[in-house]
Amino acid sequence: MQSLIAIHDLCLYSKSSLSIVLPVAEAMGIEVFSLPTAILSTQSDGYSDLIYHDMSSLLLSYYEKIKSYGYSFNAIYSGYLGRAENAESVKEIIKKENALSLVDPVFADSGELYQGLGEDLVDAIRELVESADIITPNLSEASFLTGQDIKKSYNNRDVNALIKELKLLGPKKGVVTSVPLEIGKLANVAYDSEEIRIFSYEDLDVSYPGSGDLFASLLISLLLSENSFFPSARLSGEITTRAIRYNKEIKRERRLGINLSSVMNDLRSLY
Numbered sequence: 198m199q200s201l202i203a204i205h206d207l208c209l210y211s212k213s214s215l216s217i218v219l220p221v222a223e224a225m226g227i228e229v230f231s232l233p234t235a236i237l238s239t240q241s242d243g244y245s246d247l248i249y250h251d252m253s254s255l256l257l258s259y260y261e262k263i264k265s266y267g268y269s270f271n272a273i274y275s276g277y278l279g280r281a282e283n284a285e286s287v288k289e290i291i292k293k294e295n296a297l298s299l300v301d302p303v304f305a306d307s308g309e310l311y312q313g314l315g316e317d318l319v320d321a322i323r324e325l326v327e328s329a330d331i332i333t334p335n336l337s338e339a340s341f342l343t344g345q346d347i348k349k350s351y352n353n354r355d356v357n358a359l360i361k362e363l364k365l366l367g368p369k370k371g372v373v374t375s376v377p378l379e380i381g382k383l384a385n386v387a388y389d390s391e392e393i394r395i396f397s398y399e400d401l402d403v404s405y406p407g408s409g410d411l412f413a414s415l416l417i418s419l420l421l422s423e424n425s426f427f428p429s430a431r432l433s434g435e436i437t438t439r440a441i442r443y444n445k446e447i448k449r450e451r452r453l454g455i456n457l458s459s460v461m462n463d464l465r466s467l468y
Contacts, residue, residue: 235253
């Protein structure tokens with residue numbers, strides 16, 4: 198059985214982060230070691246006055262304790278870090294494990310940093326991605342990392358310029374999610390070395406917290422199941438869009454995050 202270290206926050210209510218990663222990976226037959234970077238009363242998008250408990254001082258202690266039992270892992274997935282100190286811890290874990298590493302730089306959306314986060318975290322994550330094999334930023338995060346302005350829409354030249362800047366950060370593979378195209382659709386833009394593929398999809402005019410976590414969880418899980426990169430990126434986008442469509446159809450309250458029930462059978466069929 199393949200195994201994964203999932204480094205992310207834990208929201209006690211509302212679906213995002215570890216409450217997305219765990220069911221996705223487990224449904225696909227992957228053993229997960231959870232390392233919470235913070236414990237939150239809810240996810241932060243749509244709620245105010247959160248209870249936030251920082252776990253950064255304990256992250257490496259928990260990791261070393263599990264390692265003392267003799268376990269090793271096939272992949273590392275890093276999501277919401279919350280504090281710059283966590284980025285340093287993730288770098289150390291990546292170095293020690295020598296496993297496939299995916300960094301989802303969870304710190305911004307709609308051109309703004311998430312509440313409570315500062316530029317010091319952006320700088321720390323920019324250094325962290327140098328150690329990653331794969332990154333999965335959304336458009337806002339990719340723009341912060343590269344220092345580029347966000348455009349209202351992107352053509353092929355714009356996409357190529359953005360990917361060129363991302364590759365300078367280090368990782369040879371990545372996916373930029375939720376890129377608005379000039380043709381009126383959204384797209385996930387995947388790249389592997391010199392090859393770029395654009396996977397467009399319908400703009401459902403709605404977003405749910407946890408959607409990016411779903412995409413990244415699917416991608417790393419598919420890769421651990423020995424699927425190749427571009428087909429995994431395409432399928433991850435298709436399943437994520439399917440889940441978003443279902444949540445819109447049932448009129449789910451947005452701030453509750455993305456419900457996975459509509460795609461769980463799809464995930465189990467991939468195992």
